[in-house]
Amino acid sequence: MGHHWNHSDGYPIEHNRWIVKRGLEETILVLIAGVSGCIVLSGYFFDIRLLNSVRLTLLNYAAILVGVVMIIGGVNIIRVHRNKILAGSPSSAHSLVLLTSFFATIAIVAFFGITSNYSAWIYENVLIPVERSLLALLAVVLLTLGVHIRHNNLNLFRMVFILTVILSLLSATEIPGIEKLRLDQVYQWLAGVLSIGGARGIILGVALGTLAAGLRLLMGIDRPYSD
Amino acid sequence: MNLPDNILNVAGIVISTFLTLTIFSYLLGDNALFRLASHIFIGTTAALIIAIAWESVLWPKLLYPFLFGSSGERLATLMPLALGILLLSKLSPRFSALGTPVMAFLLGVGAAIAVGGAVVGTLVPQTLSSTRLIATGSLSKLNYENFMHVVQGLLIILGTVTALGYFHFGLHFRDTDRNRISLIRKTTFYVGGIFIAITLGVVYAGIYSAALVAMIDRLNFLMNLLH
Amino acid sequence: MTSIRCPQCGELNFAQSTVCQFCSSNLPSSSTDELSEIGITQPLRVENLPSPKHAPLFPSRINPLDGINGLTSFAQQTPSIHPNDSLPSRLKVTDAQIEHAELLRNLIDAEGAAPGDPSRRFGRSKHFSRFFFSVILIVGLLIFYFVSIPELDQPEISPAVLQTYKIVENLAVNLPALLVIDYNPAYSAELDLSIKALLTHLARKNILSVFVSSLPTGPFQIEKIFNDAKKSRLVILPDQSLVYNLGYIPGGLTGIPLFIQAPRQIMPSEAWTHGQSIYPELMGINSPDDFSIMVIATENSETARSWIEQIQVHPIGRPLIFVISAQATPALLPYYSAIPKQIDGLLSGIEAGLQYETFDSTSDSDSRTWLMYNLGMLLAGILMAVGGILNAGITWGRHSP
Numbered sequence: 031m032g033h034h035w036n037h038s039d040g041y042p043i044e045h046n047r048w049i050v051k052r053g054l055e056e057t058i059l060v061l062i063a064g065v066s067g068c069i070v071l072s073g074y075f076f077d078i079r080l081l082n083s084v085r086l087t088l089l090n091y092a093a094i095l096v097g098v099v100m101i102i103g104g105v106n107i108i109r110v111h112r113n114k115i116l117a118g119s120p121s122s123a124h125s126l127v128l129l130t131s132f133f134a135t136i137a138i139v140a141f142f143g144i145t146s147n148y149s150a151w152i153y154e155n156v157l158i159p160v161e162r163s164l165l166a167l168l169a170v171v172l173l174t175l176g177v178h179i180r181h182n183n184l185n186l187f188r189m190v191f192i193l194t195v196i197l198s199l200l201s202a203t204e205i206p207g208i209e210k211l212r213l214d215q216v217y218q219w220l221a222g223v224l225s226i227g228g229a230r231g232i233i234l235g236v237a238l239g240t241l242a243a244g245l246r247l248l249m250g251i252d253r254p255y256s257d
Numbered sequence: 258m259n260l261p262d263n264i265l266n267v268a269g270i271v272i273s274t275f276l277t278l279t280i281f282s283y284l285l286g287d288n289a290l291f292r293l294a295s296h297i298f299i300g301t302t303a304a305l306i307i308a309i310a311w312e313s314v315l316w317p318k319l320l321y322p323f324l325f326g327s328s329g330e331r332l333a334t335l336m337p338l339a340l341g342i343l344l345l346s347k348l349s350p351r352f353s354a355l356g357t358p359v360m361a362f363l364l365g366v367g368a369a370i371a372v373g374g375a376v377v378g379t380l381v382p383q384t385l386s387s388t389r390l391i392a393t394g395s396l397s398k399l400n401y402e403n404f405m406h407v408v409q410g411l412l413i414i415l416g417t418v419t420a421l422g423y424f425h426f427g428l429h430f431r432d433t434d435r436n437r438i439s440l441i442r443k444t445t446f447y448v449g450g451i452f453i454a455i456t457l458g459v460v461y462a463g464i465y466s467a468a469l470v471a472m473i474d475r476l477n478f479l480m481n482l483l484h
Numbered sequence: 485m486t487s488i489r490c491p492q493c494g495e496l497n498f499a500q501s502t503v504c505q506f507c508s509s510n511l512p513s514s515s516t517d518e519l520s521e522i523g524i525t526q527p528l529r530v531e532n533l534p535s536p537k538h539a540p541l542f543p544s545r546i547n548p549l550d551g552i553n554g555l556t557s558f559a560q561q562t563p564s565i566h567p568n569d570s571l572p573s574r575l576k577v578t579d580a581q582i583e584h585a586e587l588l589r590n591l592i593d594a595e596g597a598a599p600g601d602p603s604r605r606f607g608r609s610k611h612f613s614r615f616f617f618s619v620i621l622i623v624g625l626l627i628f629y630f631v632s633i634p635e636l637d638q639p640e641i642s643p644a645v646l647q648t649y650k651i652v653e654n655l656a657v658n659l660p661a662l663l664v665i666d667y668n669p670a671y672s673a674e675l676d677l678s679i680k681a682l683l684t685h686l687a688r689k690n691i692l693s694v695f696v697s698s699l700p701t702g703p704f705q706i707e708k709i710f711n712d713a714k715k716s717r718l719v720i721l722p723d724q725s726l727v728y729n730l731g732y733i734p735g736g737l738t739g740i741p742l743f744i745q746a747p748r749q750i751m752p753s754e755a756w757t758h759g760q761s762i763y764p765e766l767m768g769i770n771s772p773d774d775f776s777i778m779v780i781a782t783e784n785s786e787t788a789r790s791w792i793e794q795i796q797v798h799p800i801g802r803p804l805i806f807v808i809s810a811q812a813t814p815a816l817l818p819y820y821s822a823i824p825k826q827i828d829g830l831l832s833g834i835e836a837g838l839q840y841e842t843f844d845s846t847s848d849s850d851s852r853t854w855l856m857y858n859l860g861m862l863l864a865g866i867l868m869a870v871g872g873i874l875n876a877g878i879t880w881g882r883h884s885p
Binding site: 058059060062063064065066067068069070071073074075088089090091092093094095096097098099100101102103104105106107108109121124125127128129130131132133134135136139140144147149151152153154155156157158159160161162163164165166167168169170172173176186187188190191192193194195198199202220221223224225226227228229230231232233234235236237238240241243244245247248253254255256 | 265268269270272273276277280281283284292293294295296297298299300301302303304305306307308309310311312313314315318319336337340341344345347348357358359360361362363364365366367368369370371372373374375376377379380383384387409412413414415416417418419420421422423424447449450451452453454455456457458459461462463464465466467468469471472474475478
């Protein structure tokens with residue numbers, strides 16, 4: 031193959047070999063993704079015992095490798111924040127706090143076990159308060175956004191949207207007097223009939239999009255794994 | 258060493274209160290305390306995720322069988338172990354290309370799961386369900402209940418078709434083009450958009466409801482400290 | 485010379501490369517003479533990129549089989565080798581990309597020059613309005629701590645909750661139940677109520693509840709559910725004899741298909757061994773079919789959809805109940821209302837949990853919570869309605885002649 035490309039085109043043989051090598055690498059990657067994907071996909075439509083056992087093995091490998099990915103993610107976080115501290119960036123103090131909490135948690139969980147009272151204590155007294163508080167902030171943000179919805183560009187869809195939100199909120203309340211407005215019956219039509227139609231259209235659209243994106247990946251048209 | 262429960266409880270309450278209040282301080286604007294709490298949370302969460310990945314995946318399914326299992330178990334774990342080591346090379350910029358085939362495998366398997374599930378789990382049953390909405394049994398006996406059932410079924414079908422049409426036929430058109438768009442496309446666009454606006458309005462109210470519950474939980478926690 | 489050799493590994497790279505593509509080390513910069521040989525006489529910036537008439541310098545497509553002579557006819561169609569020909573297709577610059585880059589550069593240059601709307605005085609500061617509404621909401625919710633709590637009827641049971649109750653009531657007592665806890669800690673305030681109500685019902689029927697999760701934080705949430713049940717006023721599980729934490733499903737969402745088909749293959753064997761030593765009835769479990777019921781709790785409609793899709797591929801032949809957050813309800817209603825149903829029971833939001841508890845006469849919840857919830861929803865509805873009218877009025881007033 032190398033002899034066909036001589037120096038008359040101005041490029042050394044090694045350079046052309048690099049092109050071939052890149053092409054081969056890409057082909058192998060496409061084949062790996064495509065073949066493994068097709069074996070797994072076949073299990074959804076065919077019930078062949080040998081294929082099924084290969085499929086289950088591949089799924090098992092994938093499940094284990096996701097665990098490795100989780101480790102990689104964790105190590106990457108440590109590395110990023112370590113670099114911030116070493117570089118003396120303005121947020122290095124926060125990075126130090128992050129690394130301290132990380133290693134303290136790892137030490138406690140490793141020493142006492144993940145089912146110990148101490149691990150449960152960390153979950154209940156660090157994760158739960160922070161996550162619930164962050165979600166609580168969202169209530170304020172949504173309320174603010176809903177009140178300030180701009181009407182310079184009012185169109186039919188925005189009106190329908192905000193009316194639906196208001197009706198849904200009011201009909202969910204059991205405060206005496208509100209039920210006289212019969213909003214719950216309106217809400218039953220909104221949420222129980224009309225929104226099912228819209229939601230079904232959305233989930234069908236999402237499924238079709240997933241199908242297209244997945245097939246593009248399996249056929250090698252999209253290669254997100256490629257460098 | 259087993260710390261007395263009451264010390265743990267008090268420490269837990271102090272830390273929960275501190276984290277809750279620092280997160281809520283975001284209502285006054287972004288500040289260092291809020292960032293401090295976020296970094297503690299990120300560090301703790303990353304540590305717990307790594308602990309679970311090790312305890313539930315890597316050690317029992319990979320390393321323990323390889324180190325202490327029978328020869329059959331060792332052989333069975335050889336392949337995932339090799340793939341895992343290749344994947345770990347993603348941490349190094351110099352050797353990250355070694356992990357690319359493993360990423361291709363993971364993405365291929367993931368795409369196949371998504372495609373298979375979308376077709377068998379959503380597209381087929383939801384499409385068939387839409388065609389069955391107006392059961393012939395409802396038409397056999399004409400009463401108010403059956404009539405409402407038929408009306409609801411028709412509305413859901415209308416919502417499904419127009420919502421799907423809104424997304425899938427690229428019904429975006431500039432003002433200047435509106436006169437040239439057919440009436441059917443325009444109607445589909447507006448009707449589909451209304452159904453989607455209703456669905457998103459219900460979702461918005463649902464998100465607010467979930468966030469409100471979190472807000473109530475945090476307020477109850479803080480008030481119970483004072484009482 | 486139109487290529488540059490890496491001083492570290494000795495491999496050849498393109499003249500305009502700054503980092504070696506093989507060993508990622510820095511390359512010495514190319515001289516202008518070298519760059520000019522391939523038609524680049526100026527630094528590579530957007531305004532210096534060649535115009536479309538110089539397109540042959542930047543061919544737009546290359547496929548992985550290019551360069552392999554004789555394999556396909558593509559080899560004949562490939563233009564003569566040029567350094568930019570062998571660039572991966574992503575690095576080639578098309579005319580459209582040049583135009584987009586110019587547009588982006590102009591937008592960035594114009595950034596920061598946009599003036600605010602001086603006529604918009606009310607609520608101009610984001611922080612002020614957010615703080616203002618947070619005060620209204622928090623003060624409104626806390627009002628029941630300072631005034632006497634009025635009587636408020638407990639919510640009437642909805643058809644969906646009643647159906648779920650009947651399904652659980654009719655379960656066979658000799659088979660364990662499978663509960664999947666797939667919600668984040670943030671949503672535990674909303675969903676724990678329904679899970680606790682279900683757990684109480686199952687425990688009263690003496691049914692073993694086996695818990696799993698596809699989330700890494702799931703096992704911790706499961707332990708929290710056990711601890712809360714132990715501390716509950718109703719003493720649901722005094723010695724945790726009717727619950728077992730099977731742990732984390734390796735792979736998360738990737739592990740779901742394998743869990744549905746072969747749970748013993750994917751879960752660590754030690755988890756099963758330990759469980760079987762305490763609960764011998766786990767020995768007969770080889771698939772989700774062997775459980776009496778499957779309950780999946782999640783706040784995420786994507787997670788719920790993944791479970792539904794994978795179960796549809798391998799139907800479990802047992803009732804499937806979903807405990808979901810209010811935000812995910814619209815996305816799951818099509819599955820619940822499908823013919824035939826893809827979901828048998830649905831408990832949505834905190835209201836469903838309260839309804840279930842009330843119907844089961846096992847209510848352990850503080851009535852103040854229900855009042856605060858109602859007031860919060862009412863407050864939001866009224867504020868949004870008033871805000872919408874005010875905003876519309878201001879906008880109309882500004883634009884009217």
